[in-house]
Amino acid sequence: MEVPILKQGHYLIASIQSALSDADLSQLREALIARVGKFRARGVIVDVTALDVMDSFAVRTLRDIAHMARLRGAETVIVGIQPEVAFAMVQLGLTLKGIATALDLEEGLAFLDRQGQGRIENRPRHGRIDRA
Amino acid sequence: MVKKDVPQPQPDPQASTESTQALLRELVAHLRQNRTQLREEWARRITRAQLLTAMTEEEIFAEATSVYDNYVEALETGTFEALQAYARNLSERIIPRGVETHEVVGIVLLLRDVLARSLFAKYHEDFNKLNRILDAYEPAANRIANTVAVGFVQERERIIRQQQEAIRELSTPVLQVRERLLILPIIGVIDPQRNRQLTEQLLRAIRTNRAKVVVIDITGVAAMDSNVANQLVQTVEASRLLGATVIVTGLSPEIAQTLVTIGVDLSEMATVGDLQGGIEEAERLLGYKVIPYAEATQQA
Numbered sequence: 001m002e003v004p005i006l007k008q009g010h011y012l013i014a015s016i017q018s019a020l021s022d023a024d025l026s027q028l029r030e031a032l033i034a035r036v037g038k039f040r041a042r043g044v045i046v047d048v049t050a051l052d053v054m055d056s057f058a059v060r061t062l063r064d065i066a067h068m069a070r071l072r073g074a075e076t077v078i079v080g081i082q083p084e085v086a087f088a089m090v091q092l093g094l095t096l097k098g099i100a101t102a103l104d105l106e107e108g109l110a111f112l113d114r115q116g117q118g119r120i121e122n123r124p125r126h127g128r129i130d131r132a
Numbered sequence: 133m134v135k136k137d138v139p140q141p142q143p144d145p146q147a148s149t150e151s152t153q154a155l156l157r158e159l160v161a162h163l164r165q166n167r168t169q170l171r172e173e174w175a176r177r178i179t180r181a182q183l184l185t186a187m188t189e190e191e192i193f194a195e196a197t198s199v200y201d202n203y204v205e206a207l208e209t210g211t212f213e214a215l216q217a218y219a220r221n222l223s224e225r226i227i228p229r230g231v232e233t234h235e236v237v238g239i240v241l242l243l244r245d246v247l248a249r250s251l252f253a254k255y256h257e258d259f260n261k262l263n264r265i266l267d268a269y270e271p272a273a274n275r276i277a278n279t280v281a282v283g284f285v286q287e288r289e290r291i292i293r294q295q296q297e298a299i300r301e302l303s304t305p306v307l308q309v310r311e312r313l314l315i316l317p318i319i320g321v322i323d324p325q326r327n328r329q330l331t332e333q334l335l336r337a338i339r340t341n342r343a344k345v346v347v348i349d350i351t352g353v354a355a356m357d358s359n360v361a362n363q364l365v366q367t368v369e370a371s372r373l374l375g376a377t378v379i380v381t382g383l384s385p386e387i388a389q390t391l392v393t394i395g396v397d398l399s400e401m402a403t404v405g406d407l408q409g410g411i412e413e414a415e416r417l418l419g420y421k422v423i424p425y426a427e428a429t430q431q432a
């Protein structure tokens with residue numbers, strides 16, 4: 001099942017709707033990384049609210065997405081991890097170290113907005129062209 | 133040759149099935165008749181053996197009377213439901229007073245002893261009859277002792293389970309102190325089971341309160357080993373997966389020394405000295421600033 005990827009402003013939102021096979025996960029990773037460049041996205045949000053289980057492959061893919069997106073200039077946030085899933089993950093030692101997490105989509109967007117503030121000053125993206 | 137005449141104290145199955153009922157009736161009649169005297173003897177023996185020290189002599193006598201009556205009734209009817217209910221009821225009353233298991237078993241065995249002795253005294257001339265009476269009496273008496281002791285222990289275990297449950301529920305409150313700020317004070321011992329329950333409760337609270345920062349205060353945790361420390365790290369990481377930052381406060385000097393000595397890596401964990409500092413740090417993270425009212429009005 002293909003995961004829909006939505007573009008919202010400068011962010012890409014991938015909202016996982018049902019349990020995914022390994023192939024689906026790889027496909028999601030490729031699609032996301034391709035679109036980060038295409039849309040010049042500054043942030044990626046992966047919503048995993050619908051997932052009741054996260055195995056090591058899923059966690060590794062999420063980590064890969066975050067690292068690859070960072071190399072292409074976008075910050076990644078994983079949102080909506082269920083309490084039971086979180087508990088199972090730490091028991092298995094799958095902790096997504098160094099990758100941002102947030103409670104839900106709203107929090108994820110707020111996080112990316114805060115992250116972005118510093119960068120806008122350094123490197124204006126929506127070019128305000130001085131016509132002096 | 134004298135030996136031959138002495139009846140061997142062995143139960144005779146045929147005789148016992150025939151006349152057990154009749155013998156028990158006789159026995160019960162005897163116990164009813166000597167109720168006052170036997171009861172007093174029993175209460176005296178209890179006091180002398182220094183059992184039930186938590187109770188006054190009047191109380192002992194009152195309980196002894198009702199135990200005695202229930203005992204005789206169980207012997208008479210051969211049913212133990214009433215005695216079981218009574219034993220439970222009695223246990224419920226005396227457990228809070230600090231009566232121990234050995235005391236309860238002790239008094240029931242004493243009663244068995246007192247009654248057996250009165251039977252010896254009554255039938256010592258007719259050895260055969262005494263034997264048959266004892267054959268009828270002893271299984272019933274053993275069963276009564278068993279019923280009372282088991283009732284007591286079961287009641288005790290039920291109370292212990294109930295209290296454990298209560299302690300477990302009481303000991304892990306997750307409190308919201310500000311919008312999006314939770315406090316989890318941990319008191320007592322952290323074992324794997326409690327850690328699991330505590331973590332699940334915290335994660336659920338993070339979700340329902342949409343918490344961004346959690347302060348875990350472990351001032352009340354007396355000792356910590358690498359297991360407990362790792363469990364705490366797991367709780368912190370699980371909370372982070374839900375997007376909440378965890379600050380751990382109140383590590384005692386002893387715990388700090390142990391953790392460093394045994395080499396537990398807590399570098400992933402944000403720690404602050406005391407609960408106040410933890411809350412201040414959390415407020416900073418959330419963008420709050422607490423200022424005295426007077427100052428605030430001056431500024432405005």
